[in-house]
Structures are given as structure tokens and as C-alpha cells.
Amino acid sequence: MERQHSLSRRSCWLITDIVADGVEIGIHGYVHNDYRILSKDKQFTQTKQAISVFQNNKIPYQGFRNPYLGWTQESLAIYAALGLSYESNMAILHDVVDLNAFSPLLRSGYAKSLRLFQAAPCSIYGLRPRFEGALLRIPTSIPDDEMLFDRLRITDQQEVGHIWSKVMQRVYDRGGLYTLNFHPERGVLCKPALEELLSYARSRPLPVWVARIGDVAQWWKEHSEFRQNITPLDSNRWQVEATCTPRATLLARHLIVEDQVATPWFGSDIRVQSHSFIVRAPQCPCIGISPATSQQVVNFLYEQGYPFVRCTQEEAHNYACYLDLPEGMGITAQEQLQRKSALVQQIEELEAPLLHFGCWPDGNRAALAISGDIDSVTVQDFFLRVLEVR
Numbered sequence: 390m391e392r393q394h395s396l397s398r399r400s401c402w403l404i405t406d407i408v409a410d411g412v413e414i415g416i417h418g419y420v421h422n423d424y425r426i427l428s429k430d431k432q433f434t435q436t437k438q439a440i441s442v443f444q445n446n447k448i449p450y451q452g453f454r455n456p457y458l459g460w461t462q463e464s465l466a467i468y469a470a471l472g473l474s475y476e477s478n479m480a481i482l483h484d485v486v487d488l489n490a491f492s493p494l495l496r497s498g499y500a501k502s503l504r505l506f507q508a509a510p511c512s513i514y515g516l517r518p519r520f521e522g523a524l525l526r527i528p529t530s531i532p533d534d535e536m537l538f539d540r541l542r543i544t545d546q547q548e549v550g551h552i553w554s555k556v557m558q559r560v561y562d563r564g565g566l567y568t569l570n571f572h573p574e575r576g577v578l579c580k581p582a583l584e585e586l587l588s589y590a591r592s593r594p595l596p597v598w599v600a601r602i603g604d605v606a607q608w609w610k611e612h613s614e615f616r617q618n619i620t621p622l623d624s625n626r627w628q629v630e631a632t633c634t635p636r637a638t639l640l641a642r643h644l645i646v647e648d649q650v651a652t653p654w655f656g657s658d659i660r661v662q663s664h665s666f667i668v669r670a671p672q673c674p675c676i677g678i679s680p681a682t683s684q685q686v687v688n689f690l691y692e693q694g695y696p697f698v699r700c701t702q703e704e705a706h707n708y709a710c711y712l713d714l715p716e717g718m719g720i721t722a723q724e725q726l727q728r729k730s731a732l733v734q735q736i737e738e739l740e741a742p743l744l745h746f747g748c749w750p751d752g753n754r755a756a757l758a759i760s761g762d763i764d765s766v767t768v769q770d771f772f773l774r775v776l777e778v779r
């Protein structure tokens with residue numbers, strides 16, 4: 390343990406320099422071990438020790454990413470209890486590599502990484518940050534650099550850049566966040582691939598928000614507090630008042646904005662610049678929810694930026710869609726993920742008058758956060774980290 394402290398001091402000048410350049414430093418553990426094999430007490434102690442290294446060296450921190458993306462339900466509670474605002478461990482798998490082109494040996498190595506990362510398939514909801522209690526969970530997309538370089542032995546930078554751009558394309562189409570994770574020791578090697586990814590992101594018809602994970606976390610909190618108030622003026626006209634910050638992206642589909650400028654955005658959605666406007670639509674442009682629908686669903690709709698009104702089954706036809714979910718979004722994590730993914734998919738595909746808040750600020754269609762796991766600063770650190778976990 391002492392060794393880690395002196396390591397941190399030795400590396401402190403470097404980290405301070407990086408922070409001064411505008412890079413966010415997250416916490417990656419006290420030693421480089423897998424939390425899944427630690428007791429709850431050990432996880433707590435090590436997280437606390439890692440935080441004190443940051444505090445003692447006056448390095449700002451707000452998030453945690455585990456070695457090997459190895460998180461447990463217990464870790465989440467510990468991060469929240471110790472005041473971290475987010476973690477970034479949920480791996481989302483993008484099927485963008487043709488595995489048939491690789492030998493069975495390389496394929497089995499790739500499959501081993503997938504198991505290690507407990508990856509979930511890609512969906513609109515899966516690519517959005519999400520609150521679990523006070524802690525925000527920020528998804529990270531794979532394949533990461535290790536899977537491509539070490540597992541599949543892809544060395545051609547153009548091919549890596551192409552794979553990352555394909556992930557960006559999928560994320561853009563779904564309006565989500567692409568958290569790319571790579572190891573900074575490959576920074577020079579990966580430069581052409583990163584440049585290709587960035588130029589692909591910049592060439593999209595709508596802007597992609599390139600941000601630090603901490604900025605994404607702060608934005609998501611801001612975004613989850615936005616509200617819309619929709620009041621009828623007559624049978625097919627509605628006054629809309631949005632309570633939000635100036636960065637909000639206000640979207641609408643299948644309706645006419647009467648008194649304000651609206652520009653085409655993505656799919657059926659148009660973007661309204663004003664926060665107060667009148668729309669014309671044959672139905673109330675929000676979701677109807679039954680009186681019995683649970684508070685869990687209400688909180689979920691708020692977080693996702695979808696306005697809703699409580700109404701009875703008889704009034705359901707007056708709304709873009711009607712939800713009657715007294716049992717909420719499920720009990721187990723698996724159940725919740727399935728139901729939430731299905732609900733977001735259903736709402737996003739609605740071809741009915743609907744207002745909602747876009748996921749990202751200032752009209753951005755998607756977000757890109759480039760992050761790296763600093764596992765060691767010197768070659769000596771690299772070998773010492775193996776001893777430290779014992």
C-alpha cells in the first residue's frame with residue numbers, strides 16, 4: 390500500500406499538468422484489481438484510499454472506473470456513499486467487427502474479454518447515462534483498444550479508425566453517448582485512428598458533442614430536471630412552457646409550431662429554439678399515463694425528458710401514447726433494463742405529435758467522450774502494479 394502512495398506522489402506532477410490542460414482525471418482504484426473478487430469491506434476501504442490520494446494531492450475528482458470494468462451492485466452503493474457522482478463501467482457491445490475474418494484462437498480471446506466486461510447489447514436506452522439512486526451510471530462502448538490490438542491483433546490504424554467510426558455511426562443513429570476507452574500508452578500509435586473518429590464525428594449532419602465524462606455527468610443531472618408544461622388553448626392548440634436551462638434541446642414532431650422558429654432536426658423531429666411557444670396538433674403532444682402508474686415510471690420519464698400527463702383510459706386517445714404501468718419498471722436489474730429499453734424504443738419510434746427534450750445540449754445529436762485508463766505512468770509502475778494487488 391505504501392508503494393502506491395509514493396507512486397502517486399511521483400506521478401502527481403504529471404497528473405497536475407494533465408489537469409491544467411483541461412483533462413478530467415477519474416479514479417481507477419487504489420491498486421489495479423478486480424472489485425468482483427473483493428469483499429464489500431475491501432471495496433469500501435480501497436475506494437476510500439483511492440479518494441484520499443486524490444484529496445491529499447488536491448486533484449479534483451467526481452467519477453470512478455474500475456479495472457476490467459469490474460463493478461458489483463455493492464460497489465455502486467459504496468461510490469454513492471463516498472460522494473462520487475458517477476461511475477463509468479457498464480459496457481455496451483457494438484457488433485462492428487466481422488469475427489469470421491479472424492482465427493478461432495483470436496476469436497476465443499475476444500470472447501474472453503466480452504465475458505470479463507459483462508457487456509450488454511446496444512440499444513437507444515443503453516447508450517444513455519442513467520441514475521441509480523444518487524449515482525449516475527455512464528455507459529462505455531466496446532470493443533476498446535485492448536480488444537482490437539491485443540485480442541484481435543489489428544495493427545492497421547485505418548482499420549481501427551474505421552471500426553471506431555462505425556461505432557460512432559451507430560451511436561449517432563440512436564442519439565446516444567459514445568464513451569471510447571483506450572489506454573493512453575497507445576496514444577501516439579492510435580493518433581491516426583482517433584483523428585479518423587473525430588473527423589467522422591464532425592462530418593455528421595448534426596453536431597456531436599465532444600465532452601469529458603464529468604461534463605456529461607453534470608449535463609445529465611441538469612437535463613433530468615427539465616420540465617414541460619402543456620396547456621390547451623382550444624381543441625387543437627397548445628401553449629408550451631419549458632422550464633429548462635438555455636442549453637436545452639427542445640424537440641417536437643408531427644405538429645406545427647405557430648409562433649416561433651423551428652428547424653429540421655433528426656428523423657421526424659424538429660428543433661424549437663424558444664422555451665415558450667404555441668403548437669397546433671390534433672392531440673396533446675405528450676404521453677398520457679394512468680392514475681395507477683407508479684412513481685418509478687414518472688421519475689423515469691422525467692429523466693428521459695419525455696413530458697406526460699395523468700389521465701384516464703377513456704382519455705388515452707388524446708395523447709401520443711398511453712402508459713398504464715402500476716407495477717413500475719420491474720424488480721430485477723435485468724427486468725428493468727429490458728422494460729426501460731423497450732419503453733424508450735417505443736417512445737422514440739412514436740409517429741404522433743410529441744414534444745420532448747433531446748438528450749444532449751445545444752442541438753447536439755450525440756455525444757463522444759474519449760477516455761483512457763492510466764494503469765501506469767512509468768515502465769516500473771507497469772510491473773509493480775502486478776505485485777500490489779497481492
Ligand SMILES: [Zn+2]
Nearest residue numbers: 456457762764
Ligand atoms: Zn486499468
